[in-house]
Amino acid sequence: MTLYLKEEEVGSLLDMQTVLEAVEQVMAAHGRGETIDFPRQRVRLPKTMTHLLQGGVPSLNLSGFKVYTTAGGHNRFWVHLFDASTGDPVAVIEADRLGMMRTGAAAGVAARWLSRPESRVVGVFGSGWQAQGQILALCAVRPVERFKVFARNQERLRSFCEQMSSETGCDVVPAASAEETVRDSDIVVTITTSPKPLFDADWLSPGTHINAGGSNSLARQELSEAAVRRADVICVDSREVAVREAGDLMPLLEKGRTQPGRWVELGEVVAGVRPGRTSGDQITLFESQGMGIQDIAVAARVVERALERGLGTALPY
Structure with missing residues (x-):
């Protein structure tokens, strides 16, 4: 059947x-x-x-x-x-x-293996359908107490925060600016369709983990070159997929400032084939394109x- x-x-x-x-x-x-x-x-x-x-x-x-x-x-x-x-x-x-749930779960698995275990504050760019999965997954893998969410549509943002606060029991609140979203966040999530970087790399604190989930085509770039360069660990679903679709990584790849061999695959980290985070001060980045x-x-x-x-x-x- x-x-x-x-x-x-x-x-x-x-x-x-x-x-x-x-x-x-x-x-x-x-x-x-x-x-x-x-x-x-x-x-x-x-x-x-x-x-x-x-x-x-x-x-x-x-x-x-x-x-x-x-x-x-x-x-x-x-x-x-x-x-x-x-x-x-x-x-x-x-x-x-x-x-939606699979995309959120991939980011959740990445956070489980790459973010600091004590991560409690998350900054989220995006308040759409896919952002729901990101928040649900992070609640399941880390003791998150507060989500700061930044989006252009203020009415939808307020509704989203109310819905996710009710659904998760966490404090999900609108952020006043991109800087507020990133500053003092243990985990930063980007889940938008933005064609240009969303925040200044200098706002990232040592030890931050980034889940970048929106840049799955060359027409999208949520992270600046400077933000990517700050990452001590770059993790991808698949190197073969990332070299074709990771808009955040393409500018550096084209300039020879990164190579696929330097990227670890999420499965390699989970299977113990290659290391992920090795110290609390490292900035880690997960680029999710989906498989x-x-x-x-x-x-x-x-x-x-x-x-x-x-x-x-x-x-x-």
Whole structure:
């Protein structure tokens, strides 16, 4: 049977702890060389764009892909899973919430391994859909007491802070400026579509961890060259993906001021293949572009729970 799962069903089956566990496990497998992942491909047409991430996770006996379309300011997401032994289709899953939680979980795993354990104050740039996942994940991995959130739309910002305060029990408050967002923050999150840097590198304190999640194309750059240069550790999902998509790293890469060999992959850190943070004063940076294997790992948990609870619709193939 091939299962089709709708957004509302997926939402009822996912929680952040489960997503964190799935992402951490698949990234460790990636660090040990036990997965296959291909960088995102894009088809650009005059009015639409189609994006494809694909890979395989032998330990789950699954291969698959996530596809999403962009048109008129709207995105639509699906994950397709296949049995890696037989090639049979396993599931088709509507994946807007799944992708949001997976993106947040990747940053949460990075914070678990790279930020200081005592991190309690977080500065967040962005108050959209993806920012929700970032806050939920950080609450799950660190004893965060306060989030300072900065965004251009003040009305949406206030509503976002109220919603996330209620949902997490943490103090989520609007920040008055970009500088206030960064100053004295243990963790700084950027999750926007900005084409230019969001803050001054001098505002970063020693020991800060940065989760940069918005710059997944060469048209976006949330961090300045100076901010990247301040990072003692640069961590990426995948070097192969980062050299194609990490808009924050491209300026330095093109000038020869950084090389992919200097970057550690998140899976390598989780698997113990390469070190991450080695001292409390280091500034660490995680550049997140997303990987198909992360979506596959989370989707596998969704299907497992759906079958247990009798959710979903059987497709005729």
